[in-house]
Amino acid sequence: MHTPRTGLLALTLALCAAGTQAGDIEKAVDYRQGLMNVYVYNVTAMGNMVKGKTPFDPTAFARHAKDLATAARLDLLAGFPEDSINDESDADDKIWLDWDKFQQKNQALRKESARLAEIAKGGDETAMKTQFKKTAKTCKGCHDNFKH
Amino acid sequence: MHTPRTGLLALTLALCAAGTQAGDIEKAVDYRQGLMNVYVYNVTAMGNMVKGKTPFDPTAFARHAKDLATAARLDLLAGFPEDSINDESDADDKIWLDWDKFQQKNQALRKESARLAEIAKGGDETAMKTQFKKTAKTCKGCHDNFKH
Numbered sequence: 152m153h154t155p156r157t158g159l160l161a162l163t164l165a166l167c168a169a170g171t172q173a174g175d176i177e178k179a180v181d182y183r184q185g186l187m188n189v190y191v192y193n194v195t196a197m198g199n200m201v202k203g204k205t206p207f208d209p210t211a212f213a214r215h216a217k218d219l220a221t222a223a224r225l226d227l228l229a230g231f232p233e234d235s236i237n238d239e240s241d242a243d244d245k246i247w248l249d250w251d252k253f254q255q256k257n258q259a260l261r262k263e264s265a266r267l268a269e270i271a272k273g274g275d276e277t278a279m280k281t282q283f284k285k286t287a288k289t290c291k292g293c294h295d296n297f298k299h
Numbered sequence: 300m301h302t303p304r305t306g307l308l309a310l311t312l313a314l315c316a317a318g319t320q321a322g323d324i325e326k327a328v329d330y331r332q333g334l335m336n337v338y339v340y341n342v343t344a345m346g347n348m349v350k351g352k353t354p355f356d357p358t359a360f361a362r363h364a365k366d367l368a369t370a371a372r373l374d375l376l377a378g379f380p381e382d383s384i385n386d387e388s389d390a391d392d393k394i395w396l397d398w399d400k401f402q403q404k405n406q407a408l409r410k411e412s413a414r415l416a417e418i419a420k421g422g423d424e425t426a427m428k429t430q431f432k433k434t435a436k437t438c439k440g441c442h443d444n445f446k447h
Contacts, residue, residue: 178340182336188332189373216372221373224369
């Protein structure tokens with residue numbers, strides 16, 4: 152039976168559901184952008200050393216490499232629930248249209264950053280710079296495909 | 300010898316240094332706020348289960364506990380270079396006036412979240428909830444002292 156009252160109830164429930172969903176998406180966006188900030192902070196610090204913008208400090212480099220590898224182990228994909236796009240997000244639709252590829256890109260970051268952290272322990276500047284470039288390519292590789 | 304030209308050079312260098320410093324502070328603030336977002340995402344998901352706002356799912360809880368412990372191992376303190384306060388920041392001056400205490404609070408989060416991740420592997424709901432509360436207290440313990 153459809154009365155104004157049940158109609159109002161249905162509308163209220165629908166709005167509540169929409170509100171929860173919007174809240175969840177906002178949380179997910181905050182989370183993934185937060186995690187990206189953690190990546191960026193460490194990648195930038197290492198990149199500045201590689202480019203000679205700041206002096207090469209193997210100990211600091213190794214610390215950033217370790218933190219990047221640690222952050223890469225966090226569940227980034229959880230920050231991309233289906234169609235979690237809002238006005239604050241640069242995420243591209245292709246993420247959900249080609250989820251397998253997106254996952255592979257995430258795995259590439261994990262693999263290369265773990266290798267970078269391992270190499271950085273050894274303190275060989277040339278090896279660190281070479282592996283840094285491979286790691287940074289995984290950022291670019293993903294952004295080229297999935298960020299607009 | 301102080302000529303207008305050397306004066307200009309000194310001024311330019313000073314402005315560049317100030318610019319770099321401002322950029323570094325902005326990066327540090329973005330980093331620490333990003334890392335806080337990662338904490339918040341995981342703490343909120345577990346908190347909602349503990350409060351019964353969402354169904355208790357031990358597997359999801361354990362995943363969030365593991366990610367919180369992993370994120371807590373990252374170098375949060377690097378996000379607080381001396382006097383890195385800007386308009387976007389809720390950080391309180393007391394952080395730098397009582398750095399030892401701030402470090403202790405960070406250690407408390409690391410310790411309790413590591414314990415939470417360990418307990419969560421066992422799947423005992425009561426134990427998980429008890430340890431979650433201890434972990435959440437370390438957030439509050441730090442915010443009460445150092446966030447305004």
